[in-house]
Amino acid sequence: MGERDPVEARSDDTRDLYDVATWEPRSALDRLSIKVYGGAVTVGKWIVVLLALAFTVAIGAFGALSDPFVGTLTVLSAIPALALAAYVYYADITSGEPIWLLTATFALSIFFASFAAVINSLFSPLSLLGPIGLVLFFYLVVGPVEESVKLLAVRLYAYRDPRFDAVVDGAVYGAFAGLGFAFVENAIYINRGLEMSPSTGTEAQLAVAGGTAAFRALAGPGHVIYSAFAGYYLGLAKFNPENAGPIVAKGLLIAAFIHATYNTLVSFIPGIVSLSFPNVPQFVVFLAFVLVYQGFFGYLLYRKIARYRAAYRAVRTETERQDGDVPVDTTEFDG
Secondary structure, eight states: OOOOOHHHHHOOTTSOOBTTTBOOOOSHHHHHHHHHHHHHHHHHHHHHHHHHHHHHHHTTHHHHHHSHHHHHHHHHHTHHHHHHHHHHHHHOOSSOOOHHHHHHHHHHHHHHHHHHHHHHHHHGGGGGSHHHHHHHHIIIIIHHHHHHHHHHHHHTTGGGSTTOOSHHHHHHHHHHHHHHHHHHHHHHHHHHHHHHOOOOSHHHHHHHHHHHHHHHHHHHHHHHHHHHHHHHHHHHHHTOGGGHHHHHHHHHHHHHHHHHHHHHHHHHHHHHHHHHOTTSOHHHHHHHHHHHHHHHHHHHHHHHHHHHHHHHHHHHHHHHHHHTOSOTTOOOOOO
């Protein structure tokens, strides 16, 4: 329960404190105030969505996806991220999340990715100030901004739905927000690679676009992992409202740090290894790094979800034992 005014705290139930220290809707003005507030919140949400939609059109994301060639490669490049998001969905031991809520989160993340694109572009000159500037760009701009817009895609809609009824649901919706972000980012990278390619033949363009899609397919699951972490803490915040702000901040700090560290290391490690081992192709180094890095944090995400699953099974078993519904020696599953 939240803080109470001293008058309310010291008063008995016989004193009417309406509009003095407590409030509930009684008058027509009270009910109008509720409608005005609700309408303002709804209008504000639609403004955010429409603004994101306009930015999405402006950066050419829809144009990229409307090209059958780019669209097909984008879908293929998103398969690893989709598989990871599907696993997080499957690992939710509580009630299954409705597909339309997951779809809405996916779509909102596609739209809100445009916010990140605009902000990243505004601060991109920082990345041109040598290695230190690039690192600062990743840690102060790219990581925090991209993880924030993905979390916004969850917070704006699914978070307020009554079917978001468990902490672990935050990880599920966060994962699908990461999938939407990876999807539109892959489309933009593939389309940009085609536009910048000097080759005009079909086979040459296929090679360029296919190479870009392969790189993006490896990078995409990272977005799912980062935002699943942030989403988990958003779910934790929903059920701990007295500490909601710090909990959300913790999730964003974790996700942004993992994200920025990935961007930093992947920008330098392949080049450094190639200088030391010139016979090793950069793609092999990149592949090895991505598998190790994302595999490590993917495992940490698995352990976090597994811990929730174990706790859920344990408390459910305890309740069933008290009710006499299961034998005493029922085993509990962790993982």
